[in-house]
Amino acid sequence: MIRTEEMLLNVGPQHPSTHGVFRIVLKIDGETIIEATPVIGYLHRGTEKLAENLQYTQIIPYTDRMDYLAAMTNNYVICHAVETMMSLEIPERAEYLRVIVMELGRIASHLVWFGTYLLDIGAMSPFLYAFREREAIINMLNEICGARLTFNYMRVGGVKWDAPEGWIEKVRDFVPYMREELAGYHDLVTGNEIFLNRVKGIGFYTKEEALNFSLSGANLRCTGTNWDLRKDEPYSIYDRFDFDVPVFHTGDAWARYQCRMQEIEESLKIVEQAVEQFPEEGPVMAKVPRIIKPPKGEAFVRIESPRGEIGCYIASEGKKEPYRLKFRRPSFYNLQILPKLLVGENISNLITILGGIDIVLGEVDG
């Protein structure tokens, strides 16, 4: 009689494929996972509590450090929340700049995901290709705000700096270049038999499960749910652009891959149109008081970040600091379904499933 023994395996926080300091304690039988317990909090910085003692403009750099792969979107959500409370009118040029940098950020974020996901699965070259294109984006963002990762670019009422001369042309030239490179990615990866075998049917969940776990972003759209806040609750000037929301129906890692890859294309469409419609001149900052004091009351706004719905709730007592600030951080919510997906899978699939969810630990731990 063969007897097997269960083994407790500690994956992370120092593990190459947990994308940061995520830890997961596995109970395994051979290579089959019986139970998985995620442990989070290694990167907790207490952003929300810190914000209670900061002025609104001072909070913006803290948001950079939550989802550090798409910091522009985070900048926007806090500015948008304060602007909603104060009913501010944002200048056209600032809105366009915001949309362009946010969509560029989305592309950069998806590129990092694409590269690291393939690295997790064992292909090393796509990682370097993806980072080459990301570098082009980062350089453009660096030119406009002087930082490569933690931008601190947006302000309540607009953006801090106008685009330097020739910047818009650079963005315009980037779009066809990126499309070409994207076709190259598809040639290298998308049709690869080994890759398809690794992702098809892995990490499956239904539409109901996705909704019950409050998943959002590509993790939700891969189950056939058509939900994108840029389309369904247009904020900023997203109603002016013509783009599609990619929706897939199989609900597995393969659908999530296709979804994100197509989102890059849709983002390119938005950037292309935004550059086309970009106003010749105008202010990039609305008239706002030096010290920002939103009126007494509360507000909740939500926007579509590369990882899902990012929300910001502000309770104000009319002072220059918020009384309470809360972020709905999509990575945190998306991660909750992980233990359920892992039961019965093997360790190779653990990496595929975790990578497919696309978490950023800065955001999970807040």
Place this chain on the structure above:
Amino acid sequence: MEELLYAQPGWTHVAIFFALGAALLVTVLGFVTYAILAERKVLGFMQMRTGPNRVGGRFGLLQTVADVFKLLIKEDTIPKLADRPLFILAPVIAFAPAFMVLATIPFSENMQFADLGVGLLYYVAVSGISTIGILMGGWASNNKYSLLGGMRAAAQMISYEIPLVISVIGVILFAGSLNLNDIVRGQENIAYIFLTPIGFFVFLISSIAELNRTPFDLPEAESELVAGYHVEYSGFRWAFFMLTEYVYLFAMASLTTVLFLGGWNPIPFLDFIPGMLWFGVKFSIVVFFMIWIRGTLPRLRADQLMGFAWKVLLPLALLNIFVSAAVKELFL
């Protein structure tokens, strides 16, 4: 060589054999040094990087030497709870067969260290010992990741040895001998790759799996098992595992050249070029192909790997025996 083998043993003979062995070891280590550099350079080229370019001039010619030196002076750590004797023995057991198999490879008409009648069988049998070394290392480390890596390695190498051996039966049928010299001589008119293309295909895939290289690098899958069976090894013990890998790359590429690509035989009309050089060219193509594969493909999953060996490669290898026999009976 022949005379030496049958002559009265004496100190001179021991010295000569020792010198020959040392010469082969130096050749192989020289190859390994530059194979590692070549791999990094080719991968760098494929990934738009420059690769090593500091130590030893613009092409990083001494990079590997520097790396090995670093490994030599590194602290040698053995985990407290490791099985000490096994832990120390494992790298040696993995490495020794890798070097032993080289003795039978004919590099040119008269460059061969042991002309064994059962050369091919010797290669397959001896290379199987390395699996024990790897499994031993994985077990003795007393680390869960190492254990998983060691188990994967054992399962994988045993499974892929079967199609590997069966795929060369076609070659043996044509040559009518297990002697590697005879096999090369049998390819004077036509290389066996054209006679048993299926056999070559199966052999190439199985050999990549035997070498634990991408897309079959599951035993050390760095994104899953961190480094698999050699997680706990450091310094020169770790270097021994690394050496094993590259010496096997050398041996396997040589074997592929001998069995399927005609060894030292030249392409028609170009026979003024020495056989050694032909061997080198064919051999380099095989090595380059393996590096190329590594730059392109993702990794398989453990169960898919097994399924592929037993459900696809094994039937193909069996079919190859039948086809080879038919070809031999009908056309030769």
